[in-house]
Amino acid sequence: MAENIANVAGVDVSTDHWIDGRRVPSPRRFADVSPVDGSHLADVAAGGKAEVGQAVAAARKAFPGWAALGPKGRLPILKRFADGLKARAAELAAVETMDNGSLLLGNVHRVIPRAAQNIEFFADWALTLDGHSIDSPEVVNHVKYDPAGVAALITPWNAPLMLTTWKVGPALAAGNTVVVKPPEWAPLTCSLMADIAHAAGVPAGVLNVVQGIGEEAGNALVNHPDVDRISFTGSTDTAKIIGQAAARSITPMSAELGGKSPFIVCADADLDAAAQTVAAQYMNAGQVCLAGTRVMVEKSIEDGFLAKVRDAASHMVVGDPRDKDTRVGPLITKEHFDRVAGFVERAKADGAVPLWGGSRANFGDLYFEPTLFANVSPSLEIAQREVFGPVLTWQSFTSDDEAIELANNTRYGLAATLFSGNETRATKMASQVVAGTVWVNCFFVRDLAAPFGGSRDSGIGREGGAWSFDFYADIKNISVRKGSFA
Ligand SMILES: NC(=O)C1=CN([C@@H]2O[C@H](COP(=O)(O)OP(=O)(O)OC[C@H]3O[C@@H](n4cnc5c(N)ncnc54)[C@H](O)[C@@H]3O)[C@@H](O)[C@H]2O)C=CC1
Numbered sequence: 001m002a003e004n005i006a007n008v009a010g011v012d013v014s015t016d017h018w019i020d021g022r023r024v025p026s027p028r029r030f031a032d033v034s035p036v037d038g039s040h041l042a043d044v045a046a047g048g049k050a051e052v053g054q055a056v057a058a059a060r061k062a063f064p065g066w067a068a069l070g071p072k073g074r075l076p077i078l079k080r081f082a083d084g085l086k087a088r089a090a091e092l093a094a095v096e097t098m099d100n101g102s103l104l105l106g107n108v109h110r111v112i113p114r115a116a117q118n119i120e121f122f123a124d125w126a127l128t129l130d131g132h133s134i135d136s137p138e139v140v141n142h143v144k145y146d147p148a149g150v151a152a153l154i155t156p157w158n159a160p161l162m163l164t165t166w167k168v169g170p171a172l173a174a175g176n177t178v179v180v181k182p183p184e185w186a187p188l189t190c191s192l193m194a195d196i197a198h199a200a201g202v203p204a205g206v207l208n209v210v211q212g213i214g215e216e217a218g219n220a221l222v223n224h225p226d227v228d229r230i231s232f233t234g235s236t237d238t239a240k241i242i243g244q245a246a247a248r249s250i251t252p253m254s255a256e257l258g259g260k261s262p263f264i265v266c267a268d269a270d271l272d273a274a275a276q277t278v279a280a281q282y283m284n285a286g287q288v289c290l291a292g293t294r295v296m297v298e299k300s301i302e303d304g305f306l307a308k309v310r311d312a313a314s315h316m317v318v319g320d321p322r323d324k325d326t327r328v329g330p331l332i333t334k335e336h337f338d339r340v341a342g343f344v345e346r347a348k349a350d351g352a353v354p355l356w357g358g359s360r361a362n363f364g365d366l367y368f369e370p371t372l373f374a375n376v377s378p379s380l381e382i383a384q385r386e387v388f389g390p391v392l393t394w395q396s397f398t399s400d401d402e403a404i405e406l407a408n409n410t411r412y413g414l415a416a417t418l419f420s421g422n423e424t425r426a427t428k429m430a431s432q433v434v435a436g437t438v439w440v441n442c443f444f445v446r447d448l449a450a451p452f453g454g455s456r457d458s459g460i461g462r463e464g465g466a467w468s469f470d471f472y473a474d475i476k477n478i479s480v481r482k483g484s485f486a
């Protein structure tokens with residue numbers, strides 16, 4: 001059967017699955033529509049139990065060979081994979097923007113390059129895994145990182161290629177084979193990723209991509225009995241469902257989930273930098289898990305700082321994400337737009353007051369105005385639940401204890417941002433905030449060696465550097481009695 005191809009932003013993209021080194025169609029398809037202009041991009045294969053079964057079987061068959069290569073044998077293949085991502089970065093960026101509405105400039109300069117970095121960084125790191133030993137009086141403990149087997153990787157639509165390679169990189173570098181289930185609202189760059197991996201020499205069955213709807217393809221994947229790891233990035237509600245499947249089979253699961261992160265601004269901060277960074281939370285229409293959506297400002301500077309934020313936010317141009325001046329693109333779908341608008345309407349009904357925004361933007365059906373709510377009491381829904389849109393709340397504090405209490409007053413714990421000019425104060429506050437990452441006088445600076453993940457409802461476990469390998473490997477201790485060999 002002929003491969004199904006869509007042309008998106010001038011790039012040919014297969015809309016079939018990638019299983020065991022070849023394209024596999026499904027008779028059932030789902031429509032992929034661009035949030036940028038509502039255009040129909042593709043009819044994508046809707047996989048289910050059968051395709052997941054084929055992909056897991058292929059991954060299982062390929063596992064011994066891939067594992068046996070060892071980190072050194074895998075390195076050149078993974079480097080070529082990263083090089084392929086770099087070589088096709090412009091195409092990947094253009095397709096990602098059409099598929100999920102994220103800013104083209106951001107994709108070109110930051111997000112797509114990060115995908116290549118995700119592959120090469122972990123390929124290099126894997127060389128350092130074995131060789132660590134712990135000396136004790138009777139024995140020497142040799143620590144080994146054995147590949148775990150088949151990893152199921154499930155990712156969301158807001159940065160599909162970057163978030164998928166964040167899992168594919170360490171999983172493959174550790175010697176596992178993988179089955180990827182891309183997000184149905186933006187499935188295309190993961191399909192290109194499969195072509196690029198294949199061209200780089202990643203053997204058949206090592207990297208498989210099953211397209212489909214979460215409740216069907218994703219559900220079949222996490223319930224498959226021959227999966228050894230589940231790594232999920234997405235919403236907390238979905239993680240609860242996947243967690244039940246993982247618990248039934250005692251499959252280790254890593255989860256990077258939603259957030260409602262605090263953005264604390266102290267009076268002693270560089271207020272211009274802080275204001276610019278608050279406004280940056282509107283980028284990609286706030287569809288960023290790490291966004292600091294709860295702005296908390298020290299009371300003594302509240303009025304002056306609000307004026308600075310207002311000025312900075314006025315430069316957050318809403319428009320076509322392909323335009324270099326745009327800072328706020330569309331929301332991903334009508335369903336998601338309605339969800340965001342629902343939060344905003346309920347916030348107004350709850351007595352929160354929009355200082356700006358609060359409505360559909362005058363650009364297109366899926367575009368929402370950058371919005372800031374004041375008069376927000378901490379228990380309101382708008383202060384508690386993740387909106388995943390360009391909607392911030394404004395609160396003030398008079399003491400550091402009050403700031404920390406406000407900051408920690410949600411079920412989430414993904415990230416926090418803190419601006420202060422006083423190192424002692426910032427260090428103390430950073431240590432008191434419940435969050436997987438605290439950025440001090442900066443935002444979204446990522447080092448792939450650092451732990452990344454969320455506390456509370458924002459996740460299970462950490463990935464990044466050694467933490468990724470702690471998850472994707474079966475760590476073994478070979479304990480050898482001293483003097484027992486001649
Ligand atoms: N902590 C982090 O690193 C990040 C977290 N996110 C979070 O992701 C969410 C937005 O992404 P969405 O795609 O809307 O999340 P989602 O949870 O609806 O979907 C994520 C993925 O799970 C799949 N899925 C859905 N139901 C499933 C099921 N029953 N079994 C298996 N798979 C299933 C979907 O098809 C998709 O591929 C937000 O909450 C956001 O904060 C997004 C980016 C990064």
Ligand SMILES: O=C(O)/C=C/C=C(\O)C(=O)O
Nearest residue numbers: 158159287288289290446
């Ligand atoms: O840097 C990461 O690993 C995760 C980043 C998350 C996003 O880019 C996002 O949610 O947009």
